[in-house]
Amino acid sequence: MQLQDSALFKTQCYIDGAWMDADNKATVEVTNPATGEVIGTVPQMGKAEADRAVAAAQAALPAWRNKSAKERSQILRKWFDLMMAHQEDLGKILTLEQGKPLAEAKGEIAYGASYIEWYAEEGKRIYGDIIPSTGLDKRILVTKQPIGVCAAITPWNFPNAMITRKAAPALAAGCTFVIRPASQTPFSALAIAELAERAGIPKGVFNVLTGSSSQIGEVLTKDDRVKKFSFTGSTEVGRKLIEQCASTVKKVSMELGGNAPFIVFNDADLDAAVEGAMICKFRNAGQTCVCANRLYVQSGVYDQFVEKFKAAVAKLSIGNGMDAGVNFGPVIDANAVKKVEEHIADATAKGATVVAGGHPHALGGLFFEPTIVTGATQEMQFAKDETFGPLAPVFKFETEEEVLGYANDTEFGLASYFYTRDIGRVIRVSEGLDYGMVALNTGILSNEAAPFGGVKQSGLGREGSKYGIEDYVEIKYVLLAGLDK
Ligand SMILES: NC(=O)C1=CN([C@@H]2O[C@H](COP(=O)(O)OP(=O)(O)OC[C@H]3O[C@@H](n4cnc5c(N)ncnc54)[C@H](OP(=O)(O)O)[C@@H]3O)[C@@H](O)[C@H]2O)C=CC1
Numbered sequence: 001m002q003l004q005d006s007a008l009f010k011t012q013c014y015i016d017g018a019w020m021d022a023d024n025k026a027t028v029e030v031t032n033p034a035t036g037e038v039i040g041t042v043p044q045m046g047k048a049e050a051d052r053a054v055a056a057a058q059a060a061l062p063a064w065r066n067k068s069a070k071e072r073s074q075i076l077r078k079w080f081d082l083m084m085a086h087q088e089d090l091g092k093i094l095t096l097e098q099g100k101p102l103a104e105a106k107g108e109i110a111y112g113a114s115y116i117e118w119y120a121e122e123g124k125r126i127y128g129d130i131i132p133s134t135g136l137d138k139r140i141l142v143t144k145q146p147i148g149v150c151a152a153i154t155p156w157n158f159p160n161a162m163i164t165r166k167a168a169p170a171l172a173a174g175c176t177f178v179i180r181p182a183s184q185t186p187f188s189a190l191a192i193a194e195l196a197e198r199a200g201i202p203k204g205v206f207n208v209l210t211g212s213s214s215q216i217g218e219v220l221t222k223d224d225r226v227k228k229f230s231f232t233g234s235t236e237v238g239r240k241l242i243e244q245c246a247s248t249v250k251k252v253s254m255e256l257g258g259n260a261p262f263i264v265f266n267d268a269d270l271d272a273a274v275e276g277a278m279i280c281k282f283r284n285a286g287q288t289c290v291c292a293n294r295l296y297v298q299s300g301v302y303d304q305f306v307e308k309f310k311a312a313v314a315k316l317s318i319g320n321g322m323d324a325g326v327n328f329g330p331v332i333d334a335n336a337v338k339k340v341e342e343h344i345a346d347a348t349a350k351g352a353t354v355v356a357g358g359h360p361h362a363l364g365g366l367f368f369e370p371t372i373v374t375g376a377t378q379e380m381q382f383a384k385d386e387t388f389g390p391l392a393p394v395f396k397f398e399t400e401e402e403v404l405g406y407a408n409d410t411e412f413g414l415a416s417y418f419y420t421r422d423i424g425r426v427i428r429v430s431e432g433l434d435y436g437m438v439a440l441n442t443g444i445l446s447n448e449a450a451p452f453g454g455v456k457q458s459g460l461g462r463e464g465s466k467y468g469i470e471d472y473v474e475i476k477y478v479l480l481a482g483l484d485k
């Protein structure tokens with residue numbers, strides 16, 4: 001791998017400020033989804049190493065918690081600066097292990113770093129309250145204190161930003177942190193740890209473990225020293241981890257599956273809607289939890305929208321994300337290909353038509369053609385189940401009431417999108433969508449200043465913004481009495 005700073009490519013874990021192998025020296029291979037080649041190996045750690053990481057985070061807590069918010073802020077700011085200074089190398093590592101095009105990967109590095117910058121500032125503003133009490137001799141003091149040791153498990157689709165979005169508010173609030181990244185994308189996490197060390201984050205404050213998800217997950221969710229657990233991934237695994245956290249009544253944050261509706265009304269700016277649909281559906285080859293999973297287009301513009309959408313899809317440049325000009329890469333693994341194929345087969349068997357793509361790409365391996373199907377209906381699998389791949393089903397609808405019913409007919413409630421220029425409809429539809437996030441006239445809604453999160457079975461808690469830090473503090477109420485003497 002050609003990096004300007006080759007020390008960013010680490011193949012050991014980072015626990016208590018030291019780089020180390022698994023106790024039994026076992027390793028696991030990581031492959032490049034674009035080529036199938038092995039990029040390197042990382043330690044296959046388990047319970048014993050996880051226990052030591054939690055102990056290190058516990059030992060580091062008092063000194064980190066007792067730094068002033070300004071001191072922590074200065075260290076975090078340095079971490080942010082280092083990430084941006086190494087954006088190119090971090091982007092390359094990310095593309096090699098995850099597959100997304102390099103420009104998109106570098107975009108993720110800036111996006112991930114923006115959470116560190118944001119919380120370096122926000123950590124200084126964890127305000128409390130003084131509340132007048134019922135008795136004149138009393139006052140109620142409310143303070144917010146760091147919750148303690150925090151742990152997290154993150155997915156492969158955003159190997160950098162899903163970590164910083166959790167670690168930055170935790171560290172800014174005065175907590176210490178243990179992270180177990182996805183097996184398919186550990187190198188981005190280890191590079192973040194290398195930069196944490198260079199930024200001066202003290203030993204034990206930020207720890208990275210790779211290896212067995214079930215063994216490490218069990219420690220991180222059941223150990224009483226861990227006070228807060230945060231997860232991004234599938235709803236199925238999230239449910240299980242919530243159950244495990246119940247054994248020690250831990251505070252949990254969950255960013256789980258989505259099934260985003262993308263609604264285009266007759267009065268929409270169609271070119272803007274197509275541009276939004278392209279980014280919303282096909283960035284990261286359709287593998288984000290806020291990706292449009294169902295495109296609902298009103299009957300008056302349905303045919304026109306499909307034609308423009310097809311033309312835009314035909315312009316995508318498919319290939320290895322490291323190659324110049326490529327803007328659409330492979331999917332993560334064979335299961336991802338299988339799921340897209342299953343959803344296409346189910347839809348065509350029930351009457352849908354493939355109007356673009358529909359097959360594994362001629363490049364072979366994990367490349368799948370960006371696909372559009374028309375004539376989609378609520379009876380098809382993708383109406384209920386997140387595809388998490390490059391398949392865009394286009395549904396036709398007649399009325400606002402009808403489409404709101406379809407959009408909300410899911411157990412998920414993460415992101416939703418709609419295009420209209422009618423102000424009354426803007427209010428009615430944004431209030432009527434049962435989603436944690438609603439975007440009007442745009443296909444992209446994530447940024448560090450906004451509260452990212454879902455309702456229903458899409459999760460618990462919010463990440464980013466002033467709200468995101470609340471998940472990493474405990475409220476303490478102090479009653480001051482006898483003040484009249
Ligand atoms: N909300 C989101 O952003 C995401 C949603 N998904 C959804 O989930 C589907 C499957 O993707 P997948 O990657 O398998 O998602 P998973 O939920 O299985 O994986 C997410 C993370 O959880 C870990 N994990 C898996 N099982 C356990 C366990 N029993 N205990 C502790 N940790 C565990 C994984 O480790 P390991 O890598 O070792 O498997 C990974 O780090 C996707 O198709 C998509 O629908 C997936 C990723 C992100």
Ligand SMILES: O=C(O)CCCC(=O)O
Pocket residue numbers: 157158232255287288289290446452
């Ligand atoms: O898929 C996810 O879990 C994160 C979505 C990326 C984003 O923040 O937009």
